[in-house]
Amino acid sequence: MSEPFLDAHVVVRRPGHLLDVHLEAQRGEVVxxxxxxxxxxxTLVRALAGVLPLTDGLVRCAGETWEEPGRGVxxxxxxxxxxxxFQQGLLFxxxxxxxxxxxxxxxxxxxxxxxxxxxxxWLERLGVADLAERRPAQLSGGxxxxxxxxRALAGDPRLLLLDEPLSALDVxxxxxxxxxxxxxxxxxxxxxxLVTHDALDALTLATRVLVVDDGRVAQDGPPDEVARxxxxxxxxxxxxxxxxxxxxxxxxxxxxxxxxLVTAVPxxxxxxxxxxxxxxxxxxxxxxxxxxxxxxxxxxxxVPYGASVRVHLDAVGGLIADVTPPSSARLGxxxxxxxxxxxxxxxxxxxxxxxxxx
Amino acid sequence: MRARGPxxxxxxxxxxxxxxxxxxxxxxxxxxxxxxxxxxQLADRLTSEAVLQALRLSVVTSLAAVAVVAVVGxxxxxxxxRLDFPGRSLVRALVIVPLVLPPVVGGxxxxxxxxxxxxxxxxxxAAFGVTLPYTTAAVVVAHIFVALPFFVLSVEGALRATDxxxxxxxxxxxxxRWTTFRTVSLPLAGPGLLAGLVLAWARALGEFGATIxxxxxxxxxTRTMPNAIYVELQTDPxxxxxxxxxxxxxxxxxxxxxxxxxxxxxVQGAVRR
Numbered sequence: 001m002s003e004p005f006l007d008a009h010v011v012v013r014r015p016g017h018l019l020d021v022h023l024e025a026q027r028g029e030v031v032x033x034x035x036x037x038x039x040x041x042x043t044l045v046r047a048l049a050g051v052l053p054l055t056d057g058l059v060r061c062a063g064e065t066w067e068e069p070g071r072g073v074x075x076x077x078x079x080x081x082x083x084x085x086f087q088q089g090l091l092f093x094x095x096x097x098x099x100x101x102x103x104x105x106x107x108x109x110x111x112x113x114x115x116x117x118x119x120x121x122w123l124e125r126l127g128v129a130d131l132a133e134r135r136p137a138q139l140s141g142g143x144x145x146x147x148x149x150x151r152a153l154a155g156d157p158r159l160l161l162l163d164e165p166l167s168a169l170d171v172x173x174x175x176x177x178x179x180x181x182x183x184x185x186x187x188x189x190x191x192x193x194l195v196t197h198d199a200l201d202a203l204t205l206a207t208r209v210l211v212v213d214d215g216r217v218a219q220d221g222p223p224d225e226v227a228r229x230x231x232x233x234x235x236x237x238x239x240x241x242x243x244x245x246x247x248x249x250x251x252x253x254x255x256x257x258x259x260x261l262v263t264a265v266p267x268x269x270x271x272x273x274x275x276x277x278x279x280x281x282x283x284x285x286x287x288x289x290x291x292x293x294x295x296x297x298x299x300x301x302x303v304p305y306g307a308s309v310r311v312h313l314d315a316v317g318g319l320i321a322d323v324t325p326p327s328s329a330r331l332g333x334x335x336x337x338x339x340x341x342x343x344x345x346x347x348x349x350x351x352x353x354x355x356x357x358x
Numbered sequence: 359m360r361a362r363g364p365x366x367x368x369x370x371x372x373x374x375x376x377x378x379x380x381x382x383x384x385x386x387x388x389x390x391x392x393x394x395x396x397x398x399q400l401a402d403r404l405t406s407e408a409v410l411q412a413l414r415l416s417v418v419t420s421l422a423a424v425a426v427v428a429v430v431g432x433x434x435x436x437x438x439x440r441l442d443f444p445g446r447s448l449v450r451a452l453v454i455v456p457l458v459l460p461p462v463v464g465g466x467x468x469x470x471x472x473x474x475x476x477x478x479x480x481x482x483x484a485a486f487g488v489t490l491p492y493t494t495a496a497v498v499v500a501h502i503f504v505a506l507p508f509f510v511l512s513v514e515g516a517l518r519a520t521d522x523x524x525x526x527x528x529x530x531x532x533x534x535r536w537t538t539f540r541t542v543s544l545p546l547a548g549p550g551l552l553a554g555l556v557l558a559w560a561r562a563l564g565e566f567g568a569t570i571x572x573x574x575x576x577x578x579x580t581r582t583m584p585n586a587i588y589v590e591l592q593t594d595p596x597x598x599x600x601x602x603x604x605x606x607x608x609x610x611x612x613x614x615x616x617x618x619x620x621x622x623x624x625v626q627g628a629v630r631r
Binding site for chain 2: 084
């Protein structure tokens, strides 16, 4: 395999904290960095951006060494060609949306007209071209974050860093922007790094998930694998989410194996459908309730998990269900048991698939 | 009188009374000044050569001082607000000293530094034949000395109030620190900068102790408005009253103008934009 586009070994030592994370990524990859608060996610992003010096290790991107303390190499943040989207947006409050987006090209020496043109193009791509002359205070949270994404992308970054870009938004707004983000991340030809503490973001937007816990990589793998086979209890808690992929038509999603999934919210095209393990009910007989999604499957593992029991089934490519210990005992759940799993349509969230919606 | 916010009870007399006293104490002298002013003579006095000269000198020197204060004060404020360097708190303390120093002591200190036999003044005199004290330039120097701390503190506060993360944002967008300073930090600190300018100007306009000590009191070259008031008070109290009212009017007028015109615009700009 050729040299990875991004090759980073980020070591940042601070009193009481140590971040030591290896990360390699190829062009076009969208890596979700997930972990609890204080795990070091933001430190990682800031170190890659060059606004926080490494204690040790190295950062190489696009064939250039950005930082290597051992050899005294350090490229300033402004010469790294990174794009950054912050949780709070951080649009310059005294500049219009257009000027915000044009700021990067202008700083890099583009003449004003060319910078404005490029900025307009990006605002258009993010669907906020009509807001070009507005100041950030006149934008809603979702609009502001779209402008922030446009601003980060306008510099044509080799490394796009998104630090919890959706977590300050209302649920509905976040869902809409998540869909949009999926498209832009898939279209970005550098490496994208998405920091989140929301498993949904990680599993719907990323091509790879890096779980960081207590300053170290707890797991690194494709979203499905991390969700289905979390390496540790901690990872399971973080990314425990059922994600099914398929093609949506109205409120029905045709899954990869040809079976149908009923959802409450209509969608169209390639989608990911997510629901929490706690939303899955298990029965020994075929259920006859309001739950419209039912699958028969064989239990593959039963592990205690916090105050509940996490059950893995081989249905629809692998399902996770959380049940209480008494239920588990009553159902006699052991590997090999055949059970029915059911999920109400209203428990399912539908999201645009990472590579879809182009 | 109603207390602001939720109705948590009557405002205690123990607090109200001293507050009213303070207001009365601050307003009474100004009212008295207006009451005692010989208004009939105002027009004549205003156009007298001595007053015009003092007024002109005060305006020119205070504005010159403010210009210098802005040119060196903004970078100093920026360094204090944005750079981590050893001895920063010491530097800040040094900057604040002239603020609490009696102005007359400031004048003596300036003489020790720039006087004909001063630390810097002696070599300056020997090398170039330049002597600073008792010149119009000395008035400006005295003004700068007393006004700079006000300005630096005000601008530093404004710079600190703007989110430092904006510097990070600008850096990731490829901006140098100089570009960031010009296009982000300074505009965002605009209202504080303006307030600092006004404060510094007001301080310079009213400066008396350091000026008279370091620059003297010569008509036309160093007799600023406060110096003129001091002189007149000993010979012609009515004239002192008129001059005082003029100085007061100029200060209040400019403050009011700035408040209405620029302050509001600038503040709205920063907050509502």
